[in-house]
Amino acid sequence: PPDVLVLPKVESADDVAWLSGQLERHWRRPPSGPNSAVPLILMIESAAALLAMPQILDSAMSASRQRGLLHPVGCVFGSDDFCASVGVERSRDGLETRHARAQFALAARSRRLLAIDMVEIDIKDVEHLKRQCNEGRAMGFTGKQRLCEEFERHSSAGAGAFVFDGQMIDMPTVRQAQSLLAQHRALLALDEAALGGGAGGGKPA
Amino acid sequence: PPDVLVLPKVESADDVAWLSGQLERHWRRPPSGPNSAVPLILMIESAAALLAMPQILDSAMSASRQRGLLHPVGCVFGSDDFCASVGVERSRDGLETRHARAQFALAARSRRLLAIDMVEIDIKDVEHLKRQCNEGRAMGFTGKQRLCEEFERHSSAGAGAFVFDGQMIDMPTVRQAQSLLAQHRALLALDEAALGGGAGGGKPA
Amino acid sequence: PPDVLVLPKVESADDVAWLSGQLERHWRRPPSGPNSAVPLILMIESAAALLAMPQILDSAMSASRQRGLLHPVGCVFGSDDFCASVGVERSRDGLETRHARAQFALAARSRRLLAIDMVEIDIKDVEHLKRQCNEGRAMGFTGKQRLCEEFERHSSAGAGAFVFDGQMIDMPTVRQAQSLLAQHRALLALDEAALGGGAGGGKPA
Structure with missing residues (x-):
């Protein structure tokens, strides 16, 4: 399924x-x-x-x-x-x-x-x-x-490319958005690793 | 009906x-x-x-x-x-x-x-x-x-005359509104004539 | 009841x-x-x-x-x-x-x-x-x-004392509110007495 x-x-x-x-x-x-x-x-x-x-x-x-x-x-x-x-x-x-x-x-x-x-x-x-x-x-x-x-x-x-909300969305715009999302996911993964790794949940150096 | x-x-x-x-x-x-x-x-x-x-x-x-x-x-x-x-x-x-x-x-x-x-x-x-x-x-x-x-x-x-929305509406006010509406209808009629008359729908001179 | x-x-x-x-x-x-x-x-x-x-x-x-x-x-x-x-x-x-x-x-x-x-x-x-x-x-x-x-x-x-809307509510705050309400009720009573006492409903001296 x-x-x-x-x-x-x-x-x-x-x-x-x-x-x-x-x-x-x-x-x-x-x-x-x-x-x-x-x-x-x-x-x-x-x-x-x-x-x-x-x-x-x-x-x-x-x-x-x-x-x-x-x-x-x-x-x-x-x-x-x-x-x-x-x-x-x-x-x-x-x-x-x-x-x-x-x-x-x-x-x-x-x-x-x-x-x-x-x-x-x-x-x-x-x-x-x-x-x-x-x-x-x-x-x-x-x-x-x-x-x-x-x-x-x-x-x-x-x-x-496609039109959305009356704006032409081309590949550079999409790549920028995907890169932002990838950064966001990487930060989330870092946070999780830090939280899971104990030691008070501090940021990794 | x-x-x-x-x-x-x-x-x-x-x-x-x-x-x-x-x-x-x-x-x-x-x-x-x-x-x-x-x-x-x-x-x-x-x-x-x-x-x-x-x-x-x-x-x-x-x-x-x-x-x-x-x-x-x-x-x-x-x-x-x-x-x-x-x-x-x-x-x-x-x-x-x-x-x-x-x-x-x-x-x-x-x-x-x-x-x-x-x-x-x-x-x-x-x-x-x-x-x-x-x-x-x-x-x-x-x-x-x-x-x-x-x-x-x-x-x-x-x-x-009548009261509407707490304001006394007298005949001059009504006539002004009716005149505005008449102008609006005249403009609409002109537009329709221009559109119906072909020639690109331009304004009549 | x-x-x-x-x-x-x-x-x-x-x-x-x-x-x-x-x-x-x-x-x-x-x-x-x-x-x-x-x-x-x-x-x-x-x-x-x-x-x-x-x-x-x-x-x-x-x-x-x-x-x-x-x-x-x-x-x-x-x-x-x-x-x-x-x-x-x-x-x-x-x-x-x-x-x-x-x-x-x-x-x-x-x-x-x-x-x-x-x-x-x-x-x-x-x-x-x-x-x-x-x-x-x-x-x-x-x-x-x-x-x-x-x-x-x-x-x-x-x-x-109790917490309300994320704020600690202590007795002085409650007493202030109760005093405000008492003043409000006293004013209402004065108004009612003035209105009930006839003479145009004017404020009592």
């Missing part, structure tokens, strides 16, 4: 039931035994989906208890499709999604799921990125999508 | 069902045939109505599919009655309705209906009007009520 | 039904006759409870009509537990609860109940307190919790 399943454009409780039914019918080696259910992430990408979130999440959790194939762990706010569904333009400070994101975070957290905030592509302006992250954190978000994930989605679909 | 029906003070899904039932019983020459249903606009004017919007709209659309008399096209946010229902005072910048209007726009747009923002009476301060319009637009509103509609409602009820 | 019952940590409509059932079974001298039902205040203290408020309140009002033991009069927003349920930290200006409180006030007011805003402990900074009160008022709140109520809760549980 895969490490995680991401269900895009969930619109109603029926969509989750449909996925569970498909898996039950077609999965040759379904996960079995305790704690073997595949983690499921739901993408909420329209006003209708946002308003139906409590029903969608309850349906997903109920299907999880009954069938044991999938286990909902988090929700992602898909800002571009969301804005298109409402008919608003995305702006840099994201005022147009503030109400919706606050409502999204409440709904995800009310069911103790991870709440993943919208993608931020402007990773060069660190102060801006920090403001956006802090705003999401105060709303209850537990994580945030980054440019690299977008790229992986596009490159796995065979595309090179 | 009338061009459009406006149902004020909708409070629950029952109200829409009631209207449909009344029309079915009393309409002598009901609309018949495809696309003949009368466009229906729902006025949402209380906290209870706002919270019940998804159910109200689903009920209206379901009645539309079943009976074919009415066809929901949009919702209007009635700010004065809304503020009275919650017990808040209307202010110039409208902070007290911001959350409710954002929620209203999401609900209307989630069912692909027009979302008409609250009335703005201060049409002299253009910068203020622009801010209010932009704020509504970012929330997903597709239109905004103006003073003239208020006047038409009052004058059709036989009143002359 | 008690003057009022406060039900903390209401999570779903079942909780209110449970309380009604318990009272019906164990209340030796239940209130009887018209208008004898005990006023009930519901504390909403999690994201799940906030999203379920319409159902919780409808259930409480329905139980009230059927059994006549309890009569819902208001809701309290429990900010500390709410923030813990969402996983956000409380800040001084309360940005992290703004969306939730606006939604809470709408839900309470939609059922014509009192909406009691979160506790403010910083009673020394009057300007800050005023801003917080005005913000709540614009949202539809009809009242606000103060430090003294917190103290009464803790002292009735046998505690002396």
Whole structure:
């Protein structure tokens, strides 16, 4: 079974039931035994989906208890499709999604799921990125999508450069983002080694 | 049949069902045939109505599919009655309705209906009007009520001057608003003529 | 019967039904006759409870009509537990609860109940307190919790000093708050005496 399943454009409780039914019918080696259910992430990408979130999440959790194939762990706010569904333009400070994101975070957290905030592509302006992250954190978000994930989605679909949020994203931009992420992971690994290595968790020399 | 029906003070899904039932019983020459249903606009004017919007709209659309008399096209946010229902005072910048209007726009747009923002009476301060319009637009509103509609409602009820938003609205104010609207319509007509007349859609000399 | 019952940590409509059932079974001298039902205040203290408020309140009002033991009069927003349920930290200006409180006030007011805003402990900074009160008022709140109520809760549980909102609350702070409240009540009594004593409701010399 895969490490995680991401269900895009969930619109109603029926969509989750449909996925569970498909898996039950077609999965040759379904996960079995305790704690073997595949983690499921739901993408909420329209006003209708946002308003139906409590029903969608309850349906997903109920299907999880009954069938044991999938286990909902988090929700992602898909800002571009969301804005298109409402008919608003995305702006840099994201005022147009503030109400919706606050409502999204409440709904995800009310069911103790991870709440993943919208993608931020402007990773060069660190102060801006920090403001956006802090705003999401105060709303209850537990994580945030980054440019690299977008790229992986596009490159796995065979595309090179792609347009995101109205900006052309080319390879140098992607490489910069990947390098930032690699640094971040290296720092995390150092921290873990330091913490795991005892001696008060001090920084390695 | 009338061009459009406006149902004020909708409070629950029952109200829409009631209207449909009344029309079915009393309409002598009901609309018949495809696309003949009368466009229906729902006025949402209380906290209870706002919270019940998804159910109200689903009920209206379901009645539309079943009976074919009415066809929901949009919702209007009635700010004065809304503020009275919650017990808040209307202010110039409208902070007290911001959350409710954002929620209203999401609900209307989630069912692909027009979302008409609250009335703005201060049409002299253009910068203020622009801010209010932009704020509504970012929330997903597709239109905004103006003073003239208020006047038409009052004058059709036989009143002359009237109080709106705590301000006395007299005939000069109404005439100014009507003149502005007439100019706007004239400009729209010019634009359409220019666009329809070919030659690149340039402005007529 | 008690003057009022406060039900903390209401999570779903079942909780209110449970309380009604318990009272019906164990209340030796239940209130009887018209208008004898005990006023009930519901504390909403999690994201799940906030999203379920319409159902919780409808259930409480329905139980009230059927059994006549309890009569819902208001809701309290429990900010500390709410923030813990969402996983956000409380800040001084309360940005992290703004969306939730606006939604809470709408839900309470939609059922014509009192909406009691979160506790403010910083009673020394009057300007800050005023801003917080005005913000709540614009949202539809009809009242606000103060430090003294917190103290009464803790002292009735046998505690002396206690931690609230990450601050140690000692007896001098409590006494200052109680003195402020006593002054407020004295002023209210003076006002009432002046209004009741006729002569235009002027201030007593």
